[in-house]
Amino acid sequence: MNKKYILRLISLFIVHFPLLAVFAENEFSLKIAPALISPVGAEQFNPGFGANISLDWSFWNNPSGKFGIGLSAEGGFASVPVMNPTEKERLGDPLVLFGGKIGPFFHLRLHDRWSLNLFLNGGVYQHSRGEDSNTQGMAGALLGGQFHLSPYFSFYAQTGYTYRVYSPSNPIHSVDTALGIRLNLSEILGRKTRVKMEKTKQNRVFPVSWAWYEDNPVAAVKITNEEPNAITELQLTFFMESYMSQPWTFAEIPQLGAGESVEVPVTALFNEAMMNLTETVNANGTIQMQYRSLGSRKEAISPIQMPIFHRNTLSWDDDRRAAAFVSPKDSAARLFARYVASAIEANPRQGNVPSNVRHAVALFETLRLYGITYVVVPATSFANVSSDESVLDNVSFPYQALYYRGGDCSYLSILFCSMLEALNIESAFITIPGHIYIAFEVGDNNWQANNSNIIEIDGRRWLPVEITVPAEGFKRAWDIGARQWRENGDEAALLPIREAWKVYPSVTAPTSGERLPEMPQWDAILRALNNQLSNL
Numbered sequence: 001m002n003k004k005y006i007l008r009l010i011s012l013f014i015v016h017f018p019l020l021a022v023f024a025e026n027e028f029s030l031k032i033a034p035a036l037i038s039p040v041g042a043e044q045f046n047p048g049f050g051a052n053i054s055l056d057w058s059f060w061n062n063p064s065g066k067f068g069i070g071l072s073a074e075g076g077f078a079s080v081p082v083m084n085p086t087e088k089e090r091l092g093d094p095l096v097l098f099g100g101k102i103g104p105f106f107h108l109r110l111h112d113r114w115s116l117n118l119f120l121n122g123g124v125y126q127h128s129r130g131e132d133s134n135t136q137g138m139a140g141a142l143l144g145g146q147f148h149l150s151p152y153f154s155f156y157a158q159t160g161y162t163y164r165v166y167s168p169s170n171p172i173h174s175v176d177t178a179l180g181i182r183l184n185l186s187e188i189l190g191r192k193t194r195v196k197m198e199k200t201k202q203n204r205v206f207p208v209s210w211a212w213y214e215d216n217p218v219a220a221v222k223i224t225n226e227e228p229n230a231i232t233e234l235q236l237t238f239f240m241e242s243y244m245s246q247p248w249t250f251a252e253i254p255q256l257g258a259g260e261s262v263e264v265p266v267t268a269l270f271n272e273a274m275m276n277l278t279e280t281v282n283a284n285g286t287i288q289m290q291y292r293s294l295g296s297r298k299e300a301i302s303p304i305q306m307p308i309f310h311r312n313t314l315s316w317d318d319d320r321r322a323a324a325f326v327s328p329k330d331s332a333a334r335l336f337a338r339y340v341a342s343a344i345e346a347n348p349r350q351g352n353v354p355s356n357v358r359h360a361v362a363l364f365e366t367l368r369l370y371g372i373t374y375v376v377v378p379a380t381s382f383a384n385v386s387s388d389e390s391v392l393d394n395v396s397f398p399y400q401a402l403y404y405r406g407g408d409c410s411y412l413s414i415l416f417c418s419m420l421e422a423l424n425i426e427s428a429f430i431t432i433p434g435h436i437y438i439a440f441e442v443g444d445n446n447w448q449a450n451n452s453n454i455i456e457i458d459g460r461r462w463l464p465v466e467i468t469v470p471a472e473g474f475k476r477a478w479d480i481g482a483r484q485w486r487e488n489g490d491e492a493a494l495l496p497i498r499e500a501w502k503v504y505p506s507v508t509a510p511t512s513g514e515r516l517p518e519m520p521q522w523d524a525i526l527r528a529l530n531n532q533l534s535n536l
Helices: 003-023 185-190 207-214 272-276 319-325 331-345 355-370 398-404 409-422 474-491 497-501 522-533
Strands: 027-040 048-061 067-080 095-109 114-129 132-148 153-164 172-184 195-202 219-225 231-239 248-256 261-266 281-293 296-308 313-315 392-394 427-432 435-441 455-457 460-465 493-496
Touching: 027 067, 027 153, 027 185, 048 095, 067 114, 095 132, 114 153, 132 172, 172 185, 195 281, 195 296, 207 272, 207 313, 207 319, 219 231, 219 248, 219 296, 231 261, 248 261, 313 319, 319 409, 319 427, 319 493, 319 497, 331 355, 331 398, 331 409, 331 522, 355 409, 355 435, 355 460, 355 474, 355 522, 398 409, 409 427, 409 435, 427 474, 427 497, 435 474, 460 474, 493 497
Parallel strands: none
Antiparallel strands: 027 048, 027 172, 048 067, 067 095, 095 114, 114 132, 132 153, 153 172, 195 219, 219 261, 231 248, 231 281, 281 296, 313 392, 427 435, 427 493, 435 460, 455 460
16 A cells, blocks of 8 residues: 555545535544654654644434544554664664544533544555655554634644554554644534523413413423533523514523523413414424533524414413403494493583493493393303313304303303493403402492492402393392302402403404494483383
């Protein structure tokens, strides 16, 4: 094997090696260094200088990236002065060494920026001096260290023992030392990112609560750092193009050590496009992970899929959720309420009945005249779905209850509260086991001050109304609502709508103005109102 053939092999390997770095999943690197060869026990040879180039393939690394195994191929040359042992003078031409070797290596990451390598190798080399040349075998071991300046570039130093066959009775023993640079070809050509994202939890996503998810998680993900070093300035961003106007940064982590994992809740800045969902969908989004590894900026994007329920879906794990359906801006409910308010203005005020009470009575009676009815579907009744937080309910928006002229207790409560709020009358839900109805603020602390059918909480007076008995008149609905409140004691809860909106903001269906109600005549409304006011 001559020098030309060895040089050709090394050249081919260097040319094709970058292609391997692009397509392979493992790590490839190139090292270049000047070298010092110090013969040991051979007085005829002085230390000589040369250069090495090596190609390292790290084909296995443990999950933490701290330990790895690979294969290294190295080529190099050196010029070793030949001395006269007696006179300590150079004898003519130096001994030129040119060769290549291959073998396994073991890699240990000691610190983010420091690592240790052990190389075992064997190969052939050609030694020549003047007209004489020969090809022999060699073997050795090297111990090296690296300082990682960045993911792409390192300084390295190594030293070790090499045995070279020179003649049957006179081998060359040497200590070989090199100090040079290492280029991580996999990082340079492929810009690898080693941060893994895994979804660990999926929460239920309801369009009606789309603004709530800015502060509350839609899911949880586990982020694992698979880089061989700690990463810093980790920024996590969520984006779902169909229902978000822009990417949303939901977490910033100052540092995550090599091999470490952290579970992070995913929040989202959704937009009102979610309110167009009339069917449940599996929506596609992305989690973007930006971070620094040894000072270099890296970025990885992982897909994430999550179900989003249609806009009428609700769970009763928190009864305040239903407040999001209460909308004073619902076109149908607002038209209904303002129409009734206009009718009241045409009617002379009777007695000392507060304005809030007069408007509530008029709304209740107008709903009766409109033909609103209490309808229960046993499978999805409030009594059934509210007792199990895992069960999903289908809740109507105000305009839908008006369009269908009925619904269960939650439908009618949402409708009535929406109308009261449209007239700036504060309303509330009252929940008792298996049932929900409404109350509104009286607005006058002196009216019927001793009436036990008025609920007093924190200095505020609320009048309860059982909304499911429109045919029985307002006074009867008031009496039933008050009795239910007393009978249920501590199990009864009054939930002011405006307080609930602080957690679950009100939303309005974009189609609320498509089907406006046909209103009863003013004369009929005023007759029904006066009849009920006389009974109060």
